[in-house]
Amino acid sequence: MEVIHNTLDQSKLLSIIIPIYNAEAHLEECLQSVQDQEYANFEVLMIDDGSTDSSRDICMRYQSSDERFILIKTEFPQSGPAKARNIGLDMSVADYVMFVDADDSLRPGAIAKLMEYMGGVDVIIFEANIANDFPPRTVQRKLKESVTMNRLDLSSSLKILFGSIDHGAPWGKIFSRNFIGKQRFPENVRAGEDYIFNMSVFASRNSINAIHCSAHFYNYRVDDVNHKKNVQYTAPVVEAFLKFIQIFKTTSPKSAKYVAYRMGVFILSIENLKAKVEITRPSETYVNQQIIREYRDEIFQVEESTRRKAQFYVFEHMPKLYSWIYRISAH
Template sequence: MSIEQTKVSIVIPVYRAENTLERCLASVFAQTHSNLEVILIDDGSPDRSPEICDSYAQKDERIRVIHQSNTGVGAARNAGMSVMSGAYLFFLDADDYIVPETITVLVNRAEKTGADITIGNLRESGGRGLVRESPPYSRESILSEQQAIAQVRYELFYNPGYGVTAWNKLYRAGFLEEHGIAFENRRLLCEDRVFNTRCFIHRPRIELVNRYTYVYCIDASTITRSKIDNPVEKSLSAVEAMKDALDANQSADENEDLFTWFVFGQINQCARNFAIHSERPFKDIKAFLQQYRENDLVRRCLEEIGSGKHMEGISRTSWKRYARGLSRLLSRGAYTKASMILWLRFKVIEHR
C-alpha cells in the first residue's frame, strides 16, 4: 500500500463549538492527504453544533457522526476510537484547526520510520490575533532506550507540543490496540497526560517533526479556558488514574519522577484556572491547596520535590527553585505564602 492510500482516522469531540467547528472542518477538508475517516462526536452539545455535524456528514461520505449525552472529552474520544478503521489516529479539538499538509507530513514520517507516535510542532493563536510558536525540537526521534534519560522524560511530558496533549499527534492504531490504551471515561484534569503516560510506559518509538502542523486557538470559549468545576475532586481523580496506569504495568517505581511531577502539575493547572476565572482567586487557591495536600500521595510527592528529588531532567534553574520552594511551603502548611506565590505568578502570566 502506498503512503497516499494509508487511511487516517481523525477524531473530533464536539461541544459548544458552533462558532469554530466549520473552521475546524474546513481545515480537515483542505488536507493534501485524502484517505481520511472523520469521526465527529457530538457530546450532547446544546448549541447548533449537532446540526452542523449532520450537515457536513450529508456533504462528505468520509464523515461519521456520533450523537451522545454529555460525558466529557475523554469518553467522547473513546467513542470515536471504538468505531475508527484507520491505520493511524489523529485527535483534533473543534476549537482548533490544522494546516493543509498536516496529515501528509505526519504519515510520511511515520511510514518511513515505523513510529508509534509522530508529533508535529505547534502554533498558538490568541483572541487578539497574537501568535506564539513552540520552539523547534532539539531531536528528531526518541527511541525506547532514550526514554530512561531524565532530561528526555521531562521534556517529553512538560515541554509544549510533546506529551502534554493528545492532539497534534499521529498515533499508530495497532500500537494503541495492542496495549489496550484508552482515555478515562470519568472527568478528570490532565486526561491527555494520563493517556500519553499509558502510551509511554510501553516504550513507543516517537518521531518529532519540525513542521507546524497544528494551530491551538485560545479564546474565552475554549475548554481549556473554561472554569474547572470540582477542582479538588478532578485533580485527585487524575492522580488516582495516573497511579493506576503505572501500577497496572508494574512500572510505578521506574516512573516515579513522572508521577511526582504530574501531582505537582495539578497545582499549577488549578491555580492558573482560578487566576483566570475566579472572583476571589487568592482564597480559592488557598482552599484548593489545603484540601489537595490532605491526600497522602500528594503530601509524599511534595516532600520529595521539596527535598530536591527528581530534578535531574530539568535544565532551568528558576523552575527548580520555584518548584522546590513552593513544595517546601506546602509541606509545612504555609498555605498563605504558597497561595500568594501562585496567584502572583499566574496573574503576571495572564497579563503578558
Template structure:
C-alpha cells in the first residue's frame, strides 16, 4: 500500500479538533502519515496535538515558534515533511467519512488519474444542521483533462465551483505539489493556488459523491474577511494571464473577472476606499470600450 500524507494546519481548533483527527486516523485506508502544523494555538489545541503524537506513531507534529502565519504558511511548513506518495488536505474543524481516503485512492488507481476529487456536505454550526446538496441519484464519475476540468470552474450545480477551488476533498499525487507555494500574505489562499496544481496534472477524476464534512461557523474565514479577499482580483488576473499563454479558453475567466470587478467596485464605494474604487472603474471602462 502506498502512503498518503494528510496535512492539517491547526490554529485554535477548540472542541472540533479531536473529531477531525479521529476521522483521519480511523480511516479504512490506514497507510497514512498525519502532519499537524500548530500555528501558535492558545486554546489547548497544542496539547491535543501532542497527545495524538504520543499515542500514534503515524502523527508528525510541528509547533511553529512564531504563530499567526495563517493556513498558507502552515501548508508551506508541512509540504517539505511529506514522505507519502499522495497528499490530502483537511481543515482542522472538518471531518471525513471513514472511507474518504480509500475511495479517493481507488479512484486514482482505477482511472490512472493524478488528482481525485469528491464532493462535500456542509454542516451549519449555528443551527446544528446539515446542508445536503447531493442525493444518491446525483452520483457520477468522470475523467477530465485539465482543459475540460477548467470548464467546470464556475459551475454552481452540486457546488462543483467550490469543489474546484478548495484544497480539501482531493487526493493529489505528491509530485504535483513540488514547487507549489501557498501565499502567506493573503486572508484566503486557495483561489491563488489550487488551479495551478490542476495545470501540473494530466488527468483529473471527479466523483459526485459526498465524503467530506465542511463545518461553517460564524468565525470561519469566509464569514469574517472582507468580500474583496474572498474573491480577489489578483488571483484571477494571474489565472487569465497563465491560461491565455498556454492556449486555454479564457472566456469563462473573463466573465468571472468582470463580475469580480463590479463586486469590488461596489464594496470599495460602500467602505469609502475611493482610490481602489477608481482603479476598478478604470478597468471596467476599458473593458466596456473594447467590449470584453
C-alpha cells in the first residue's frame, strides 16, 4: 500500500451527523469533543429521535451558543438511528460527511488530520479505541501515536471494512458526499443496517480512491443493550450480505471472501444473542446453519482464530449444542 502525505485545506465543509436518543449520560462529552476540534469548517446535525431525558436540552444549549450545531427532531419518536442518519444525509449540503454516535467521542485534532487527505478521496477509514467507558483525560488527551495514511483500492478497502477487524460501522470514516450519492440506511432494519449501508456505498463503484488511517481517532463506547433489543430484526441483513457477496464476486473477486466472513461473524453474533436471551427460531437457525456450511471455505480463509473456527464448526454441525454451550458460558 502506498504511504501518502498532504496538507490541510479548511475550505471544505464537513457535516457531522449524530443520531440521538436518551443519550444524556455521554452526550455533552460527545458534542464537546466535536466543538473542540481544530478544524472549524463543519456543521453538526444533531438528530433527536424523541428523547425523553435531558438530551434535547443539551443539544439546545450547544445550538444557542454555536451556530455550527443544528438540532433537528424526527417526525415520529424512536424512528431508529437509520432514519435519523438519513435525515442528516438529506439535510446536509457539505462536501464531506462523518457519522458520530451520541455516546462516543473524537480525539483532539482528529478532523484536522483526516481532512488533510480528503482532496480527491472517496473515503478515509480510521481506527477506534473500544472500551466500556473512557476517563475524561483519555477523551481530552491529544493523540501521540504515529499517523500513517495508506492508499486503498476497492479490494483492499473491503478487506479493511469486513476482515478480521470489523470496520463496518458508519462511524470511523469520512465519506465524500459524491461517494455516498443516493445511498441511504435501510429504515426497516434495526441491527446491521450499517453493514447494508456500507456495502451499498462500496458496491456502487467498480473502483474507488480510499485511504486507511492507522490512528485511533475515535472513542467507541461499547453498549450491549441495543443489540439485545434488536435480535429479532436480523434476517434482512443476512439476505443483504448474500446479495452483495455476489456483486463483489464480479467487481472484486479476491475480496468477496471478506464480506462472506463478516456475514458469518454476524450470524454467530445473532445466534449468540438468541441463546443468551433464550429466543428460539428453529427455521432461521436452520437457514443460518446452511449459509455457514456453504461459505465455510471463504470464512476459514479469513478467520485466524482456532477458537472461532471451532465455534463455526460446532454451529454448522450441531446448532442446538452450540446454543446450549454459549448459554451456559454466558451465565
